[in-house]
Amino acid sequence: MQGGNSDYQIELTKSILMVAGIFAIVGAGLLLGFFISSDGILLYVGTLFSLSWLVIIYVIYYRYEQKQLYHHGICIVTKYESIIDKKGEPVVNGSTHNGVYYVQTSWYDSISNTVYLFKSEFLFKNPEAYLKDIAGIDVYVDPKNFQRNYMDLQFLPRHFNTRRMS
Structure with missing residues (x-):
């Protein structure tokens, strides 16, 4: 049972990382669009998309660190x-x-x-x-x-x- 739960957590983490990666790519594309067109909305939305994935990565890292402490601390x-x-x-x-x-x-x-x-x-x-x-x-x-x-x-x-x- 624990192995199944662990597999689920790994798959969930991979899915979250994939979504974060998509946000980062879309954000980078919008920022590139801003530099081409100078449209302020592209800068705003592109920055939000590009930076929002950092929060997700931080949460995943924090949870990983806690798990490491639990098993090895x-x-x-x-x-x-x-x-x-x-x-x-x-x-x-x-x-x-x-x-x-x-x-x-x-x-x-x-x-x-x-x-x-x-x-x-x-x-x-x-x-x-x-x-x-x-x-x-x-x-x-x-x-x-x-x-x-x-x-x-x-x-x-x-x-x-x-x-x-x-």
Whole structure:
């Protein structure tokens, strides 16, 4: 089953890259048309088409990097601290609002006497009820750079739409 899911993800990634490539080619053609005709709309649309694929490529790379951390990084068990909103402010117990939530955890490195804070990917629902009695949350880190990390929230129910690593 996992192999099938992985194959699906690979095919989806290839499809997204193909669409991004088409956008890039069309955008380059529109930009070339601008240089020939000096029509401003071609510059505007061509720039949008040419640059929009960069966002898609960034997202694909970010997800690839997370998957690499999940499979090859060092797993540390972090302490759940709080739920924070997009401004970085703690969410008051049980409150709900429209917007995004992040899970914040901490880990104390006794060797360097340093406390590291980690922030999850954004969630559209408040997961506080599922985190109250949790012992710890796994975070996969690059041992050379703790800024490169992936917080594993796969234990949350599916309606949170967290990434499912295979």
